Amino acid sequence: MILPDLTATQALAARLASLARPGDALLLSGPLGAGKSALARAFLRALTGDPALEVPSPSYTLVQSYPLPGGGQAHHFDLYRLDGPADLQELGWEDALADIVLVEWPERLGGLTPPRALHVALRPIDEDARDVTLHGWEGRL
Ligand SMILES: Nc1ncnc2c1ncn2[C@@H]1O[C@H](COP(=O)(O)OP(=O)(O)O)[C@@H](O)[C@H]1O
Ligand SMILES: [Mg+2]
Numbered sequence: 001m002i003l004p005d006l007t008a009t010q011a012l013a014a015r016l017a018s019l020a021r022p023g024d025a026l027l028l029s030g031p032l033g034a035g036k037s038a039l040a041r042a043f044l045r046a047l048t049g050d051p052a053l054e055v056p057s058p059s060y061t062l063v064q065s066y067p068l069p070g071g072g073q074a075h076h077f078d079l080y081r082l083d084g085p086a087d088l089q090e091l092g093w094e095d096a097l098a099d100i101v102l103v104e105w106p107e108r109l110g111g112l113t114p115p116r117a118l119h120v121a122l123r124p125i126d127e128d129a130r131d132v133t134l135h136g137w138e139g140r141l
Pocket of ligand 2: 036078
């Protein structure tokens, strides 16, 4: 699909949030500036029901967790600086998979890539437009 502007990306994120349930993983790929964090921010705001939710970049902490109104949590990972699979275990990856997880730079997961994840690939077209490809969640989208 084409996302003509940031508002379109935010609307897609809100729709995905309405479909997400515990045990789901969304893998956000694309180059720097593609909009992975922008999509994650809108997703987490929709999921928590808090349009003003602060969603800092987890690029240094690698993971940021958010309690959800109905119970449970969502975890936003940015694996750009991940050193290896051992570090991922230390971040609580296995436990996080029982909740909702969003992953930027999912290529770093290697063999730990969740098998039933939704793959969201973003590609810049110009300053405001993005091409997005969704793969996974068969029968749910
Ligand atoms: N259609 C769009 N979707 C997502 N971001 C967009 C779009 N148009 C412009 N942008 C801008 O592009 C930038 C994307 O940055 P960011 O989400 O941090 O990228 P990434 O996490 O992929 O490196 C933001 O400044 C955002 O406002
Ligand atoms: Mg980012």
